[in-house]
Amino acid sequence: MSQASRHAVPSPSAEAWTEAATAALRDAGHRSSKRREAVISLLARQRCVLSAREISDALRAEGNPVGIATVYRTLELLGELRLVQRLQMGTEPALYEAAMPSGEHHHHHFVCDRCGAVTPFDDAGLERAIARLAAKLDYAVGEHEVVLRGGCADCAEAR
Amino acid sequence: MSQASRHAVPSPSAEAWTEAATAALRDAGHRSSKRREAVISLLARQRCVLSAREISDALRAEGNPVGIATVYRTLELLGELRLVQRLQMGTEPALYEAAMPSGEHHHHHFVCDRCGAVTPFDDAGLERAIARLAAKLDYAVGEHEVVLRGGCADCAEAR
DNA sequence: GTCGATGCAAAGAATTTGCAGGACC
DNA sequence: GGTCCTGCAAATTCTTTGCATCGAC
Numbered sequence: 213m214s215q216a217s218r219h220a221v222p223s224p225s226a227e228a229w230t231e232a233a234t235a236a237l238r239d240a241g242h243r244s245s246k247r248r249e250a251v252i253s254l255l256a257r258q259r260c261v262l263s264a265r266e267i268s269d270a271l272r273a274e275g276n277p278v279g280i281a282t283v284y285r286t287l288e289l290l291g292e293l294r295l296v297q298r299l300q301m302g303t304e305p306a307l308y309e310a311a312m313p314s315g316e317h318h319h320h321h322f323v324c325d326r327c328g329a330v331t332p333f334d335d336a337g338l339e340r341a342i343a344r345l346a347a348k349l350d351y352a353v354g355e356h357e358v359v360l361r362g363g364c365a366d367c368a369e370a371r
Numbered sequence: 372m373s374q375a376s377r378h379a380v381p382s383p384s385a386e387a388w389t390e391a392a393t394a395a396l397r398d399a400g401h402r403s404s405k406r407r408e409a410v411i412s413l414l415a416r417q418r419c420v421l422s423a424r425e426i427s428d429a430l431r432a433e434g435n436p437v438g439i440a441t442v443y444r445t446l447e448l449l450g451e452l453r454l455v456q457r458l459q460m461g462t463e464p465a466l467y468e469a470a471m472p473s474g475e476h477h478h479h480h481f482v483c484d485r486c487g488a489v490t491p492f493d494d495a496g497l498e499r500a501i502a503r504l505a506a507k508l509d510y511a512v513g514e515h516e517v518v519l520r521g522g523c524a525d526c527a528e529a530r
Numbered sequence: 531g532t533c534g535a536t537g538c539a540a541a542g543a544a545t546t547t548g549c550a551g552g553a554c555c
Numbered sequence: 556g557g558t559c560c561t562g563c564a565a566a567t568t569c570t571t572t573g574c575a576t577c578g579a580c
Contacts, residue, residue, distance in 0.1 A: 242559080242560090243553085243554055243555075243558085243559055243560070244554080245553075245554075245559090245560060245561085246553090247560075247561070248560085263544095264544085264545080265544090278561085278562095279561065279562045279563075280544095280545090280562090281545090281546080281547085281561075281562065281563080281564095282560075282561055282562070284544095284545065284546075285546090285560085285561085288546095298461075300459045300460070300461065300462075301459070302457075302459065303459075303465075303543090303544095303569085303570070303571095304544095305543080305544060305545090306462075306544085306545090322508070322510055322512070324510075325513065331510075333504075333508065335500070335504045335507075337500045337503055337504060338497075338500045338501065338504050340500070341494070341496045341497045341499070341500035341501075342497065342500075342517075342519075344496055345492075345494045345496060345497050345519075346519065348494075349481070349492065349519075350524050351481050351483075351490075351519070351521050351522065351523055351524060352521045352522040352527060353481070353519045353520070353521040354484065354520050354521040354522075355519075355520045355521070356517065356518065356519045356520065357516075357517070357518045357520075358501075358515065358516070358517050359515065359516045360501075360504075360505065360508075360510070360512045360514075360515045361512070361513050361514045361515065361516075362510050362511045362512040362513040362514070363510065363511040363513075364510055365509050365510060368511060400534095401534080401535090402533090402534055402535070402578085402579050402580075403579075404534090404535060404536085404578075404579075405578090406535075406536070407535085422569095423569085423570080424569085437536085437537095438536065438537045438538075439537090439569095439570090440536075440537065440538080440539095440570090440571080440572085441535075441536055441537070443569095443570065443571070444535085444536085444571090447571095462544085462545070462546095462568090462569095463569095464568080464569060464570090465569085465570090
């Protein structure tokens with residue numbers, strides 16, 4: 213068993229996030245729609261990050277087709293509301309995941325150089341170090357992102 | 372004066388990096404050429420990150436035009452040799468900067484949400500936290516990247 | 531002279547946008 | 556009924572690639 217699974221990263225419950233997303237959109241004056249609900253529902257169910265195309269394809273496979281443009285528009289909207297975090301790694305398409313605007317379930321990612329797998333992790337020590345650092349700088353530090361790269365456990369075994 | 376300038380981030384000396392890059396390319400079996408030397412020279416002189424287009428434009432302005440394709444090819448080559456670090460932030464073009472393969476002068480970046488300025492910083496506490504974290508995970512952690520976002524000092528003043 | 535390096539133009543990809551039609555309130 | 560939401564296709568933008576030519580060794 214990998215350490216990643218032994219120390220599972222707490223992720224928002226599908227229900228809590230769905231509710232937060234729905235409420236935030238409504239409060240921001242947006243209409244509800246079948247397509248947006250489909251995107252939100254998919255994001256809520258995911259454990260890992262997805263690209264816009266993967267989201268569109270997955271929804272089509274479920275019989276709930278949502279055009280790629282709408283997926284992008286929805287992700288942008290949710291991103292502005294801090295309900296979706298966008299990750300851009302290298303040249304590949306950006307990856308998206310559900311997030312809580314409150315910062316709950318905040319975490320970072322490990323990317324395997326070999327298989328490309330993206331694994332979330334969290335670490336209190338890391339957060340403390342960043343908080344201490346932020347206090348020292350005279351920037352108004354808001355968000356932060358940490359990406360670790362290397363070989364994942366599965367790839368190490370496979371060798 | 373901003374904290375960034377008070378605590379200047381050590382950057383590789385232009386000479387040391389130029390020499391490292393030249394030697395690494397030669398050792399890897401690549402030929403020397405005027406265009407590559409021009410790209411290397413520009414990167415060596417920069418204090419901040421540049422996009423491929425900025426590099427091409429800057430060289431053209433100096434009377435040393437290098438085609439954008441060659442810039443990309445050179446950056447890719449240097450990236451493989453760990454002499455260039457590539458930063459992808461958002462949808463904008465990737466930014467590149469000189470780096471030492473040894474990890475000397477390793478640092479991270481702060482990005483201003485308002486003006487887009489990218490400022491380097493380094494922090495021993497942050498590096499320690501990452502090292503401790505890496506030891507706990509059962510990934511083979513290689514590189515890591517930290518990006519802080521927020522408002523830079525200049526933008527705060529301007530408000 | 532051989533083979534890598536370069537430029538140009540074309541190809542590819544990801545993302546955004548214009549616009550006509552459909553859905554929500 | 557007025558707007559917002561969607562899909563499609565076109566446009567944009569960044570990056571990569573094919574190919575003929577030039578330059579390094």
